[in-house]
Amino acid sequence: MxxxxxxxxxxxxxxxxxxxxxxxxxxxxxxxxxxxxxxxxxxxxxxxxxxxxxxxxxxxxxxxxxxxxxxxxxxxxxxxxxxxxxxxxxxxRIPDTGKDSRAYMNQIYKLYKQGGDPQQMLGSFLKEDRGQAFFYASLYSGLYYEALGEFEPAKSAIMSACASSYGSTSQDYMVSVAKVHCKTRKWC
Missing domain, CATH: 1.25.40.10 (Tetratricopeptide repeat domain)
Structure with a gap:
């Protein structure tokens, strides 16, 4: 092979x-x-x-x-x-990266690097059509919440990512990651 x-x-x-x-x-x-x-x-x-x-x-x-x-x-x-x-x-210790071509990923990176409120960051994506940017913001907000030890908001955010239009239809590997995350946490 x-x-x-x-x-x-x-x-x-x-x-x-x-x-x-x-x-x-x-x-x-x-x-x-x-x-x-x-x-x-x-x-x-x-x-x-x-x-x-x-x-x-x-x-x-x-x-x-x-x-x-x-x-x-x-x-x-x-x-x-x-x-x-x-x-x-x-x-x-977070590795430095250059500017990501996806603007929403730069916002997410800033949250992880500097701290802050994931709900505030996620709120800026709620006006989206629940597409790719919303999916990624929800997934990474949920993962950040989990790192904070806040499991209910983590569950809500990641399940929102899975239920988004992008999460429901895309073949993106990160959609699989969101679903595996829910499965390993017994959220579905």
Whole structure:
């Protein structure tokens, strides 16, 4: 099998809720093609959902070295390190990213890096058509609430992401992440 085949299979398994199986596939990629490490952000997500936070943070830090201005790997690194250390230490350690091409991701990154009220940030997206920006703002607000230990607002935000028009129809891998999150928390 090629690296791409294993990666696709891992993504399929994750989307089906088989997080352990997905990690096995992503690790096969690394065993055969170690140079793929900085491109396996999906592996970091699997590690997060298996409560292997230090390994997850290390994976996301590798991904941020690519310098592609994608803030999501930095956010997931923060989420892993908030579990391994503390919220404040995770905030201090969050990798710097350049300006993300998605304006809403820059707002989300600012919330994680500087702190603040996720509901206030999320409120700016409520006027949206419940599309992509609303989905991402809801997902990452929910994850931030969970890092704060506020589980009811976390549940509400992530379930709103899943129920959004984008969350209901998109094939985006992050939609699978939101659904797996709900499943692992027994919210659905």
């Amino acid at each position: 090629s690296a791409l085949d294993w990666k696709r299979h891992g993504m399929e398994l994750f989307s089906q809720g088989d997080v352990s199986g997905s990690l096995e596939q992503f690790n096969k990629v690394l065993d055969a093609f170690p140079e793929e490490l900085p491109y396996l952000w999906q592996r970091g997500l699997s590690l997060f959902y298996l409560d292997r936070f230090e390994e997850g943070a290390a994976q996301f830090r590798e991904d941020t070295k690519l310098g592609n201005n994608d803030s999501e790997e930095a956010l997931w690194c923060f989420l892993c390190e908030a579990r391994s250390y503390s919220l404040e230490e995770a905030r201090q």
